[in-house]
Amino acid sequence: MNFYQDLGFLVFGSRLKRLGNTFINDVNRIYKNHKIQFDASWFPVFYILSQKDEVSIKEISNNLKVSHSAISQLASSLQQKGFIKSVISKADARHKNIMLTAKGRKLLEKIKPVWFALEKAMNELAEESGSSSKKILKALTGIETSLSEKDFFDRIESHL
Structure with missing residues (x-):
């Protein structure tokens, strides 16, 4: 019996998490193996900042569909490491954005070949x-779209 395959959708989330952990752990091993001080x-x-010179925490949060708090904590950590800095928004002086520092841009150049x-x-x-x-990517997008219309909690509750 292959536990994961035999249980189908009952363990779908567990399989995705297991695969995700495998990918992230191996990518982190690659960074470490190549002596690149970067975490997956x-x-x-970093990717968003590689595409835009500066960006707000809110914009990153909205794009990634992750809480503002989580992105803010990550940004604080990256700022403490000297990879990013806060700047006054060019569009609105009442807001702050983040951007890569020279140290961050140097790191970006080291990690781009890994991304490729x-x-x-x-x-x-x-x-x-x-x-x-x-x-699989199209299927995942379909699931994400459906979950944005009705979350998983409500779907389960409707069957109880």
Whole structure:
């Protein structure tokens, strides 16, 4: 018996979490192996800042659908490490944005090749796994969209 496969959707979340942990742990091992002082949990903020010179915590929070508090804590940690800094918004002087420091931009240049390799490895994994694996991103988007319309808690409650 393959526990996870036999139980199907009953353990869907557990399987996603297990896969996610595997990916994150291996990516962190890559950073460590290449002596890059970076943690995979920093990726969303660094990626967004690689695309925009400066951005607000609220904008990051909205884009990632993560609490403002969680992004604020991560930003504080990155600021303490010297990778980002707070600046007054160019659009509205009443607000603050964050941006990469010179140290952060230097780190970004070290991690970009890892991101490129990671994307290639994930595409390779999807190719090896067959045609259904290529559809996984579309399927996840569909589930996320459905959950935004009615959350999982309410779906379970409706069956109790």
